[in-house]
Amino acid sequence: MTDPTGHEAVPTPPTSAAVARRAGVSRATVSYVFNGQAAGRVGAGAQARVRAAAEELGYVPHAAARSLRAGRGRIVLLAAPADTAPVFGPLFADFLAGFQSALHRLGYTGVLHGAPADAPLDAARAWAELRPAAVLTLHDPPLDASAVDLLKRAGTAAVLTPGPQAPPGAHALLLDQSEAGRRAGAHLLAAGRRRIGVVLPAEPGLAASADPRLAGVRAAAAGHPDAAVHPLDLALTEESAARLVARWPALGLDAVFAYNDAYAMLLMRALQDAGHAIGTGPGRIAVVGADDLLLARLLRPRLTSVRTEAIAPDRLAHLVDTLVRAPSTPPATHRLGTFRVVPRASG
């Protein structure tokens, strides 16, 4: 309804036709100017008039019309399961910011969508409606084949999913979590620890990164016949930590590798409250976290942590761009980063 009252609450957005009229040229000319195809087709004078008119009218091309015409849009969708979002630390936020600017520089609009993890197909449908150029999902388990299929059929050029193995048609983004485990394990073993606990978060949606980490610790321990690795469940509450610590003497562990610094801090505090000594010396329990949060350095002893050295966000953006331009590239695995132990006093 175009508002016959003449009140015009929401003004009609200026179109390229309006710009063309104002500049005294045809609409095609405007289009050529705005898409860099002007060289050899449009004279300098007309070009200047078009730009001036666009500026005055506040013209912004209509992304919908553009993607309708192009068959696919310039949106890159980053999809994160809603329930794990709270667990993302500042590292992720930082990376996201860099990634989005890099995409912007390449002409894409990067956008984050937190979908409920329990209805992945619904979510995929919602994404497909946007006809994004690419979808990077952090869902875990990755995304089923039918969801990927739906997206591809909706014209999505590239679907990227956390590795190690992606559903058919999707690329894998590998942050080799087992490497984090291997590094932590090697570090603790080198320090002489032999009975190593590995904290697995009880929170949902994290198993896909937690399990490989456990496997990595096990792999590191494989070289030491006298070493033992114990999985430990822990939720992010003080009660859960207290329960775990109550079982501690029976477990007889001399080291822990926690899923991340938050779990590590929680557990370390609970251990200290129960009278256990934390640290590198003999008779002490070694504690290693992950993510290297600033806050984790505030506890005493300072927390040793496995730091993620992610690839530069620009590199990921370029990868996405490449895949979008060559949609038939056979799916491959792309490495997202590596891990490094930052040794401090806790273990």
Add this chain to the structure above:
Amino acid sequence: MTDPTGHEAVPTPPTSAAVARRAGVSRATVSYVFNGQAAGRVGAGAQARVRAAAEELGYVPHAAARSLRAGRGRIVLLAAPADTAPVFGPLFADFLAGFQSALHRLGYTGVLHGAPADAPLDAARAWAELRPAAVLTLHDPPLDASAVDLLKRAGTAAVLTPGPQAPPGAHALLLDQSEAGRRAGAHLLAAGRRRIGVVLPAEPGLAASADPRLAGVRAAAAGHPDAAVHPLDLALTEESAARLVARWPALGLDAVFAYNDAYAMLLMRALQDAGHAIGTGPGRIAVVGADDLLLARLLRPRLTSVRTEAIAPDRLAHLVDTLVRAPSTPPATHRLGTFRVVPRASG
């Protein structure tokens, strides 16, 4: 078929026309079925055939075509300045998740975009291209009038900006930060503290929430003639905290209210390392943070914190929906939440 090579690298997305052909009806019928206008227009048989055909083809309506037709899309854009994103805590992530599901239930697609804070007009242009139904921005300073104007001219029905005062045409979302300051101040004053430091983050982009908090503490202190309030600059690094603590004796403060728990934890640790006693008793320094992070309860003494009681994300989603449906609603201020002190051992 549309692909004479038969290779079909990227399949053509199924359209409503394809569904119509397969169901043996016209395209209009498909459209009516999918938009709930079927009652009294389309018979039960045809309706069933349409749905079946859509299912088989994996049909997803093209959001671009839809918003092209409708003049405005169903996207709700949440824009956060990229450089402050790392500072957002789990509270924000949680809220975001709830907000997006609520929007989904109302038929919108909520999406987060982290734009560089230094080029707000560029960012506004990028948003405008998406022709979103609504834009909620967390930018600070809010957004200049020209950016709001650009968005409105691009057909955005509602532009919401952090309060207290929004640029013309935009609604204000008020999380009254001065209330946080007032509550913290009142709490400390009631405990007998009179020389109160207020930590202002040195990180950019946070002044708009930090300054009102300081003002709130001052307002609370106004009732006590013997009370003094001191602003303190602090960056999120251990060196910065050490520098601040070095000046501490000269300041002679008996209480601090920090911008959030991260700053509070950092400062508290540095104070303790310098030999200061923290807590509620006489001779101790009272420390109050904000956000009530779990991790803040791991320090000893446990951190007293000002907790944000945000409105339910669904309420915000409904507000957005209302404003989108009635775009000519005169701009108003909408309250986003309130604050409450959670007293613990630190102050």
Add this chain to the structure above:
DNA sequence: CGAGCGAAGTTACACGTGTAAGTCGTCGGG
């Protein structure tokens, strides 16, 4: 003087959808 050619534009169509307006039986009432 005309053919040829490049520069500078324009015309015209396609993209996929929503919906107002039209069509075509069929059925009930007078």
Add this chain to the structure above:
DNA sequence: CCCGACGACTTACACGTGTAACTTCGCTCG
């Protein structure tokens, strides 16, 4: 027996773009 009403659809247009194909014009060269 005819008219109007109604159910069940279909036809046709508009939304704003990008771009291939066409036109027009001035100029050069043979």
